[in-house]
Amino acid sequence: MSEVIQTTIAGRTLKVDYGKVGRLSNCAILISYGDTVVLVNANSSAKPRDGVDFFPLSIEYEERLYSVGKIPGGFIKREGKPTDKAILHARAIDRPLRPLFPKGYRNDVQVVCTVVSVEQDNLPDILSINGASLALCLSSIPFNTPVGAVSVGIVDGDFVINPGLEQRKKSTLNLTVCATEDRVMMVEAGGDEIAEDVMYNAINFGFEECKKIAKFQREAMKKYGKEKDIPELYKVDETLENEVRNFSFDSIKEAMYITDKDERNDALDEVKKKLDEEFGDKYPDNKADISDVVYRIQKEIVRNMLLNEHRRPDGRKFDEVRPISCEVGILPRTHGTGLFTRGLTQVMTVATLGSLGDVQVLDGIGLEESKRYIHHYNFPSYSTGETRPLRGPGRREIGHGALAEKALIPLIPSESEFPYTIRLVSEVLSSNGSTSQASICGSTLALLDAGVPIKRPAAGIAIGLITSDDLSQEELLTDIQGIEDFFGDMDFKVGGTEEGITAIQFDTKIHGLSLHCIKETLERAKKARLFILDKINACISAPRKDLSKYAPKTFTMSIDTDKIRDVIGAGGKVINKIIAETGVKIDIKEDGNIFVMSDDTESAKKALKIIDDLTREVKVGEIYLGKVTKTTNFGAFVEILPGKEGLVHISKLDFTRVNKVEDIVSVGDEILVKVIEIDNQGRINLSRKDAIKDSEKKKSDED
Structure with a gap:
């Protein structure tokens, strides 16, 4: 129905x-x-x-x-x-x-x-x-x-x-x-x-x-609604659970109270080894159940430690951020790099600057067709000391990259202020909690090192939560590490600047958060963010004044919009010829702004001159150095600007009578000519003898 x-x-x-x-x-x-x-x-x-x-x-x-x-x-x-x-x-x-x-x-x-x-x-x-x-x-x-x-x-x-x-x-x-x-x-x-x-x-x-x-x-x-199914819920055998608990609870608790992560993991490995020796033969088909009991014992101990003993696994205060270090410029050939370390979490972000033609083209159901600021995030297996096949980015990596990108979007300069495509890649080198927020910090460092004039630095922090079963008790944890995230109830990530928030992402493992908890979390995150921003500013307080010598240089000019077709040419013939001759990249916007990018300044200037010549208006009375493209019995055709030709009548070639055009000029010769007329059909009439006369007069006046 x-x-x-x-x-x-x-x-x-x-x-x-x-x-x-x-x-x-x-x-x-x-x-x-x-x-x-x-x-x-x-x-x-x-x-x-x-x-x-x-x-x-x-x-x-x-x-x-x-x-x-x-x-x-x-x-x-x-x-x-x-x-x-x-x-x-x-x-x-x-x-x-x-x-x-x-x-x-x-x-x-x-x-x-x-x-x-x-x-x-x-x-x-x-x-x-x-x-x-x-x-x-x-x-x-x-x-x-x-x-x-x-x-x-x-x-x-x-x-x-x-x-x-x-x-x-x-x-x-x-x-x-x-x-x-x-x-x-x-x-x-x-x-x-x-x-x-x-x-x-x-x-x-x-x-x-x-x-x-x-x-x-x-x-x-x-x-x-349909009648709900009665679910078959997974549950460990009660006898097995009691045996594992009685055998291992005290040992697991002792291990969980070790503050050093590596030592704690070694102690837990030893407990798991003893469990295997004790129960491996007795329960050969229940290894997953034994692991589940161990997990729940760990969770119970950590949560009790935090909620009732008010003690964090690494001994920090509940609002304390782990030790932080910031470095920039650590890679010699890249355009900008930032290395951000917070405790055992470490992220290196590399900034690359490209032409506006390097934008990412989007093919989706939204109206956005391209992106000139792109942030990618990689989380390799070695970041957690593990081994697994290296494949393309998963959903988590795409999500973390998008979150860091969102945090920095409001701070990225406009195209007119900084005519580059910007790509950031955050490499997670070590992971022990909130690598996405470390990516924001590392990216800020990389942008500043690359000389990108961002509005102001940004930083990110994650706040965790431990609650009692009835939600009557709550404890917030600033800068959660892996163990607190794993056994906790919330991962509340906040990115922003000293002025305010630019990005939030939070989710929870429980049935939601109270408004009071959200309000307190935002205030806790602000305090931690300002602390981190002080560390970033101490490392690099402003964008570098000069771009890396390995970054391409961008030059701009503006032309009338009705001249754009002259620069592009039929089927892109003209612009492709300029690119082939000079080796530059050229981007033309609909408003007439042109961006020329090249590693070589002289090549860029050459391209700009060609474009300027293509779009310049020919004016009566001006003198040009042109090239003879064709001769006839009545005169010579001379190209004075790219795509713009005029006729020098045989009577205007020299001061004396000329019997044959080829006696004065040949195809390929470069000669000075003066524009003496542009008729109502747009045809350009030139004079070689008038150009010579004007040049000699100018030289005489200078002498």
């Missing part, structure tokens, strides 16, 4: 068609907001997956270019692997939903959000979060806590829910808030140095709207 469910969000109708499509899925809905439509399918396996120690949830966000009336580029002409943006949107759907499934649930669950129609005023990624939550709620899959999602902007000083395209262009904030009816589950933000109190109020503003959406979903679930 087909049902239509709808509500109103920010004055626009959210409509859900349920039971109309995808009838073999556990639940399939068409959810629309304005003319933006997403098809959402939710399915699960009948039984738990064997041999896994995690919840196998798969969130897929599929962009179809027909949704915006585009045919894919390239030879194949069909969508390929997900774009980076699609991957980021899939991660944003996953994070608020995953913690709300039952603990120990091991069935495969897949939610596929297919974007089938897009109106740019209504974002499909926000709609997909709501659609994924509602589809899970209406299905028989054991998901019972609906999540609402909205975007929040600041336009002319006012908060706006789900801003439209023109409002987003004006907005100083791009905030996504996901929440249940009770608590905030996930926040992502990019902003133009937003003050902490403004950011908190924006989150609260979005939270209030999310609660309404979650309530709408709950009512729909009660009225139309």
